[in-house]
Amino acid sequence: MRLSGLWPALLTPLHEDGAIDHDALAGLVTDLIARGADGLVPLGSTGEFTEFSGAERRAVLDTVLASAAGRVPVLAGVSGLSTNDTRALAADAAEAGADAVLALPPLYWKVPDDRVFEHFSAVADAAGVPVVVYDFPGLTAQPLSPGLLGRLAAEEPRVIGAKLTVRDLLAVIAALRATRPHRPDFAIVAGFEDLIPAAMWAGADGAVSGLANLFPDELVDLVAAVREGRADVAEAHRRVLAAFDVTELSAPAIPGLKAVAAALGRIPRATSRLSAGPQEAVLAAAAEWVAARGRG
Template sequence: MMMKLSGLWPALLTPLTEGGDVDHPALAALVEDLVLRRVDGVVPLGSTGEFTEFNAAERRAVLETVVRAVDHRVPVLAGVSGLSTAETCGHATIAAEAGVDAVLALPPVYWKVSDDRIFDHFVSVADAAGLPVVVYDFPGLTAQPLAPALLRRLAVEEPRVIGAKLTVRDVMAVTAALAATRPHRPDFSIVTGFEDLIPAAMWAGADGAISGMANVIPDELVALVDALENGRPGATESHRAVMADFDIYGLSEPAIPGIKAAAAALGRIPRANWRLDAGPEGPVLDAAAAWAAVRQPTSQRKDAA
């Protein structure tokens, strides 16, 4: 049965030890907590997971830990992106061997290539993984958006591509992707990567979100997506709660160290260590501590789950 990408999927943080190694017990604990909070799937080794900072052996170990922790309760969508098609295909093979359910891939990074070349890239990733593929559009970092015509071609010609994650600032890009794919492939999933766009994207017909903030405020995001999916009351209040925390993305540049520091300050992960270069860690930790100090305590979040 083909996996369906819908609902709320946390883009997992990758907790690290004080020495900078992957903290596998902390990663497993984070996954367990999120599964119990009724997320619809998990996404290790995406942008929030610092995928660029880990070698092949570390990636395999991360995925094996996540698959064990999930224990078939929700699907695992593994990030497999790399600089080249060959590198991405290598990561896709590793992900399949680790037992994930599907893979998430950016287009080739660094070189600008044609849409035909990007199409072939995703077909190669599907061949290497032998699993469903979700294509990842993040033009803010790749500077190479996935055009609606390319998404249409993937939807029509490559059934192993089951959807697209659109980390785009313009909701019109989401509606263009829906218009390009849904008339030809009603089962083709479109999800947003920015939490502020979740209501607009889902009202337009998108299926949900892959969210970095879900590591920190999972209950609020589960409630928001659930209300929007099922037409329940409370979506406005849930979105306001999410937007009250949206300034988490301004705690560091890039944003992931700040999210990690905020997660640690709220007790979501044991410590705030990262591999990305965000400058001196002191200002990031101070900003995250101040951010967390005015948020609801972690114990109250858990009691409300």
């Protein structure tokens, strides 16, 4: 499996009672593939992975895999609180048929790089499929250092790349410099959409994008424009930047993203298991956002 291009980090649509809406999830998968997604990433941060039991995660993954039907690869989020949790989730995802797994470092405890390396190796042992490591220091407070990424590239062939949800382009450049001398095919992908062009120009392979649930055409076009060296790449980037403040409608961002997705008809409803204040306020902010931009 090659991690490159535009991979939507899937929302997990829910019914009003909070149960998983499998029909809506299947429809989202089908639509994103039709619009040009290179792969799919269920059960990441955008998918509210922290809010689901192991059985629910498996049910989400089963729906995504059945709907994708082998048309694009599926990178399953398997992050857990501990290494043992993550190993169990990784083994289950591989058994379900995921092409690869995406894992954060151990959560809660802050541990040295040697321990994080052991964590990812243990996940690879359990999964038996390729592993992509996930760096999101804004939420984990456990950044994956360039030294750690370089060691993974040099010593752990089962780790095939890293998703970097980082605000600093210099962190992307440092990751590329640390990994590519050891393994030119070690994938680096951006997790924040505003950094896509700069990250790809520096050598990154694409993006795992939560906003692609809402604006798939714009994100697919932006990645293609950078890949192809098109003259309109600045305009493609401007269209994405014009929507980037959608992440500010709620804290955490997912309820706001879901509210806009529902207003745009991308998913049936805005239900989230994450709390971001009164639901009415989030829905009103989303409606105002959509109206101000002439979308919908």
